Amino acid sequence: MSVKLDAIIFGATGFTGQIVVEKAPEVLESLTWGIAGRNKSKLENVLRKASQATGKDLSAVPIILADVEDRKSIEEMAKKCKIVINCCGPYRFFGEVVVKACIEAGTHHVDISGEPQYIDGMQVKYHELAQEKHAYVISACGFDSIPAEMGVVHAERNFPGTVNSCEMFWENMLDYRDKDSKAVLHAGTWESAIHAMANYRELRRLHHALEHEKLPDLRPKLKYCPFIRKVQFLDRYFFAIHSGDRDVVMNTQRLRYVDNQKRPVQFENYIGFNSFWTTLVTQMILLFTAIMAQIPCMQRILIKNPKFFTRGLMSHEGPVAANRATQKFQMTFRTKGWAEGQPFTEEPKQELLTRLSATDPFYGMTSVSILAAAKIILKENDKMPKNGGVISPGYAFANTGLIEELSRLKDGLKFEVLKLER
Known part of the structure; x- marks a missing residue:
């Protein structure tokens, strides 16, 4: 060639x-x-x-x-x-x-x-x-993690002023057309997740190596809520996922501060469900899986049996096309900060709600x-x-046309501005 x-x-x-x-x-x-x-x-x-x-x-x-x-x-x-x-x-x-x-x-x-x-x-x-x-x-x-990353970029582009914090609320909607298969993800994703959980201590060393320059002490602090809570404007229950997308977004904030001296955006991400009990059970399953992944023999059992431990949501066969086509997600971003001209010494008064959504997020949108x-x-x-x-x-991609490119593609992302409150 x-x-x-x-x-x-x-x-x-x-x-x-x-x-x-x-x-x-x-x-x-x-x-x-x-x-x-x-x-x-x-x-x-x-x-x-x-x-x-x-x-x-x-x-x-x-x-x-x-x-x-x-x-x-x-x-x-x-x-x-x-x-x-x-x-x-x-x-x-x-x-x-x-x-x-x-x-x-x-x-x-x-x-x-x-x-x-x-x-x-x-x-x-x-x-x-x-x-x-x-x-x-x-x-x-x-x-992982284009919606979160470009969701923050989209929020900043549409925020008339300086952003202090951004919270992301992730919701999935599933509709099983093929009743014989409940798989949402392929077992490869499950295997990667188990290895990540099993080696989480590695992250401390890596974070220390990356954080060679201390970020500024930002005020007011974005409050992190470790407990299940109901988010009224979405009418759903959410719990925090203090890793994954958050790690990637905060890496972006560190890079832009170190390289461009831009004020970092504080960020937290949450996943939500319709009922309190579904939210609680999901959180407990994730915690149980993370604990079991620390035991070498259990790691192997978890990796070999994704369908059993995820109640069919992950399998070695992966999702069938009929179910992929009905999978939907949306991420709502609540962004707070200072309006143009408002002194940073005052409490930020401006709030912007934006949203991303797509169908077939794990495979069509990912691809x-x-x-x-x-x-x-x-x-x-x-x-x-x-x-x-x-x-x-x-x-x-903050200054590129990636958002516009994803907006035009068949299995891309829909970006919306919902509401601005001053």
Whole structure:
């Protein structure tokens, strides 16, 4: 292959990777792209299925053989494109070899990882090298954490003044068309989550390594509520998830403060349900799972039996197409701060409500998000942070047209401004 491709979708035979391939003709449009993985016949089958699903002839799409167990093949793949769209997880085990190869080749890298140890670990190890090579390495470009990150960016763009804090309230709506399958997520997500829970102590060391410059002591402090509470304006019960999206958003706030001297936005995220008891049971299950994940033998049992421990919500088969099409989510953002001209010494009086929503968030929206992120890196490089590096989506894409791109795509995101109170 004498001419570099614009993009290569690596891990194209995986559950999410196949959906990314199906969405690629719509999102990547005029860009040149190929697919990569270990098995040629399986990759050819992915292209056949994608051709049937899209009505487009994809038989001429280049196929590249690459295996994370063969470092040289990964290095060769990285040299053949401008950006690698990495769908091969769990990234804790399979991500670093691809990241390192991309940086050394001066190739950009995006993935859909929501694994905090991997995300922070890559930033600690490779940020400076990526800057030297002018390569962008951006994780969390799927459901984790494009909605949260771009939701904060969208709120800030529409807030007439200075933002002090932003709270995100996440709600899922499920409608099982296929009654024989209740799966919402593939078991790969469950495995990544178990490993993240089992190694949470690792995060302290990584956070310490990243937080080399202390953030300002912001006032007034955003109050963190660890207990279940009813949010009146949504008429639902919520509990806080003090990790995941929050870690990524706060990494963005740290980067923009250190690099651009911008005031950080305080952020908390909550997940909600219709009833108090559903909320309580969900919180208890998450706590129980996190505790059991600390025991090595229980880790293995949890990983092998996702359907049992999640009551069918996660499985090795993954969600069927009929159920994916009916899955919906919305995230409502309550943003508070100072109106233009209001002194910072006063209590912030202005409040803005905004909302993001989408269907098929875990796979359809995730797939178009990572593709759109790759496209923006190639098309709007001049609007991104100048030096490259291992950075978060909110920092990378804040000044780009990613929100507009996601708004126009079939399985993208809907952005709304609900209400401004002064």
